[in-house]
Amino acid sequence: MDTTFVKGLTLIELLANSDEPRGVTSLARELDLTKSNVHRLLTTLVATGYVRRNDANASYELSSKVWEIGLKVGSRFNLAKIARPHMTQLAELTGESVHLSVLDMAEVVYMDKIESLQPIRSYTSVGGRAPAWCVATGKAMLAQLPPETLRLRLTQPLTAFTDQTMTDADVLAAEFAAIRKQGYAVNRGEWRDGVFGIASAISDATGRVVGAIGISGPGTRFKPREIKSWGLMVVEAAQAVSRLVGGTGRGD
Template sequence: MNNTLIKGLQVVELLAHADRPQPLTHIANRLGMAKSNVHRLLQALTELRYVIRDEATGGYNASIKMWELGSAVLQKLDLRRIAEPRMNTLMEDSGESVHLSVLDHDEVVYVHKIESLNPVRAYTQIGGRVPVYCVATGKAMLAFQSEPFIGRVAERLQRYTDATITVPRRLQLEIDKIRRQGYAVNRGEWRDSVYGVAAPIVDGSGHVIAALGLSGPANRFKPARIKVFSEQVIAAASEISADLGGGSGTQMLGQITHYMIARKR
């Protein structure tokens, strides 16, 4: 692989996730690179408009071009395009914010979001990442991954709130429950007092490729409401799956179960 390209991308990723301009020395130290090498990379990235230099501090920021590229990619995602009408309907029916997520290694990536009409606060952002076992959309996808994958996740459980699952056995019990009922619940496991309900989305082969979820404050996610939300989320996820060629309703869950059994053999 091209080392210069790899190092350049590492610089871009660091700046994209930073919340303030980053000094040259800090970038070099974080990435374990020589300052002279980082300086050359920053010059090239600045010329290409991927990076801008903050004149006040002398630090570097990722430019708006990164957002433009990301938006262009998102616009081309069939999943996002197909899901959006169902997401709008789900938001209107539930009154809660709706998320569309995909799995990237052991993290959830939010690829689309429909904000509630009366949000309390912004809990997530498009492009944001969260450990897969901490949120409803993540658990809805995790439950239908291979056992070796689940095992690797279980070995690296970390606590983020008092409700975070940190015991492998408890995670397995949660996964078993999700497989039985077809949806996942987050009870403040990533952010205190932020709850969620989600269901998996499958393609025509029965693969779980994404998850659809609702999130909001804990006081609006009482047991009776969670039951209603689960039915709404499953229905919406089923419709998206059908649009992707993955069947609908109990057929969708049957496909997932069949796929899981086949993978264990």
């Protein structure tokens, strides 16, 4: 048996079960390995794209590459397949485009999308990315992260893409608190001028956020009354998907 390979797999599993990025010292202690051994393993995993290093505090966490592999072989846990019926229902109820996103550091990756049938709609593509602090699905997921993890992901200074983009840490903290309280996030033209969105996070059996479901479209159609009613619909859809992947579906 290749012991180095086994150590590498054990390290990947440990990082997968960690809620926050980990340092070499704590990893070495938990694995009962020397720090130099762990550092060599991490260097290899970073070079092969399975782990990413945060230079700000020399911590490590898994990259989206592990998730991408899991999507190919994890038919028993296919989030897009599970969420699709609820996305379809949401599209029918609102008439807007519906997205399913996952979080990759400070960006969202669009896993699935149902296009609105309306002539004027938002334009995104499956596999595309967007800054998480600017879009509804991203804000919904960021709001559920532990403060330290959130701080590491949203490294200042943040880029402003429109006049509505929130970049101040205190403003974002207040925004995330409001999102946790009401259960859904709203993007009011923060990524692209005039494009609004509403989204809610999806959680698994451990309470960990695994994605977000949301709608988007021209801001002219997102009036206060619609935002409130559609927000409740989005929360209901996210909670339904959460229950299907083992979560409580309570939006805790």
